[in-house]
Amino acid sequence: MKYTILIILFFLVISFRPWNFFTKEIQVEKDSIPQDTLAVAVHDLFTNEYSDLIETKRLDQTIERFMDQWEIKGASLAIMKDGKLIYSKGYGYADEENEVKTDVNHIFRIASVSKLITAAGIMKLVENGTLSLDDKVFGEEGILNDTTLYAPVKDKRMNHITVENLLRHQGGFTNRAGDPMFCPIDIAEKMNVPAPADLNTIIKFVLSRRLGFTPGTSTCYSNVGYGILSKVIEKISGKNYEEFIQDSILIPAGCYDMHLAHNLDKDRYFNEVKYYEQSDADLIRSCDGRDTLVYRSNGGNNIEALYGAGGWVASPTELLRFLSAIDANDSYPDILTKESVEIMTKCVKNALPLGWMNTNNQGDWWRSGTLAGTSAMLKRQRDGFCWAFITNTSNWTGPRFPHKIEGMMARAMDRVKEWPDRNLFDPDYCKAFEDGKKLLANEKGVQAHPVHPDNI
Structure with missing residues (x-):
């Protein structure tokens, strides 16, 4: 029943395109920068921290060395296995002058x-x-x-x-x-x-x-x-x-x-x-x-x-x-x-x-x-x-x-010797990730470090 309701809501969103109603308002807030970005982009569900994993640290190091070698300011990587998005992360700067770090969005x-x-x-x-x-x-x-x-x-x-x-x-x-x-x-x-x-x-x-x-x-x-x-x-x-x-x-x-x-x-x-x-x-x-x-x-x-x-x-x-x-x-x-x-x-x-x-x-x-x-x-x-x-x-x-x-x-x-078994395309996974952060934050009384929801 839950998935049926989600599917119905998805098609209603696509049919009526509610983002058209607030595009003008967003443009004013963003100093008239073009705002064709739609409201429900896949990567709006997660950020870089979802791929800040121990298993992929050596991958990150290889990419960062490559960027240093070729003087690359910013880059972004996504990896999929058998149709599942298992990794997505930005590196360096999206805007170096304004110190904006590259993120998955x-x-x-x-x-x-x-x-x-x-x-x-x-x-x-x-x-x-x-x-x-x-x-x-x-x-x-x-x-x-x-x-x-x-x-x-x-x-x-x-x-x-x-x-x-x-x-x-x-x-x-x-x-x-x-x-x-x-x-x-x-x-x-x-x-x-x-x-x-x-x-x-x-x-x-x-x-x-x-x-x-x-x-x-x-x-x-x-x-x-x-x-x-x-x-x-x-x-x-x-x-x-x-x-x-x-x-x-x-x-x-x-x-x-x-x-x-x-x-x-x-x-x-x-x-x-x-x-x-x-x-x-x-x-x-x-x-x-x-x-x-x-x-x-x-x-x-x-x-x-x-x-x-x-x-x-x-x-x-x-x-x-x-x-x-x-x-x-x-x-x-x-x-x-x-x-x-x-x-x-x-x-x-x-x-x-x-x-x-x-x-x-x-x-x-x-x-x-x-x-x-x-x-x-x-x-x-x-x-x-x-x-x-x-x-x-x-x-x-x-x-x-x-x-x-x-x-x-x-x-x-x-x-990378072992890839995470997950799917970042799945909203339920992202919800579990956020719930896990909140749980650890409540237990420790501090900002939680990103954790794999399977380990909670």
Whole structure:
């Protein structure tokens, strides 16, 4: 009966979205900082102290040494085993200047891990029967056939680009002249529009150039391809990209604190970390075209134009919740069918998987992402462990840094001899944890140290 009532209340909350009624009030209290954070985020149930365990001290030490080595200001880690969240903890500073320590409730830019979210959105439309992976994207019969936005097309081969071509980075786009998603001023000038160039302008620009290869015949990693997929989602669903993803993917997966990012530090969400770059990072011209030199992570890059290519913010905990909903594992209800998950993770010769960066037949899947100011890594391992690690600091190694994160995590996890048997996704566990703290506090008359509820 208790669980039936909880389930009914959950669906009532999702249906009526009470957070919409108090968003305005919160914005006033937070000096007008964007407040799209919803009321019932998973990590609101617990804090760092839940993972302040004797068993994981050596893991913590490995991570802290790694952060010192690479001068990382702040980071956050979540670990899941067989669908259960067993560890979640923040390290260092979310905002060093204001001495704000990183906790599990902080959200970060996740860069290209966003592509996995976009791919899930595309597969949901395929399941709904409103889209096919073979559908053409451009041309008279294409999905994006608005001639005012997406014409003229320079290379007729573009009319043969399919949805699957874009998902697998086989659309024919290359970065020989630079990644168009990171050239907001140059493209704005060439297209005779105010800077920064928005996503529609960027797409129109690449359509006015020739392709690097015939679609489907080769593979070249393409951010603009996933930008185009964001517009495909909008056209087919009739909703803006962020709204569709939240309503159809994230909220059904139990993720309530994932949003599209903003360009400037002053526009961060109230629980979003501050971003830092390496000590010798160059300043560049502001993406809005002003003659002002800024850091890439704070106005240099037009993050708001990335959309599904790299625009999301999230916590590691909610990334694992999302992963648990697209893994075809029975331990947590999936938002996609097993057939869709198999399509996304299938190994195809000379092509990338859908959304993921790499998969293999043994069950290892991973997705990385880097931007100025952040590095992110999400991995599902064949041994049942899944983990997400995100930093708020970049370094000179750029897109190679997630591989260093992967090596560090292998060493850190190997130092844990016995993992706690628990599930931080379970509200009952969190309640038992808090009850245990209160019990010890009453007995000792002092603030209780975090304890494992099984030991109470």
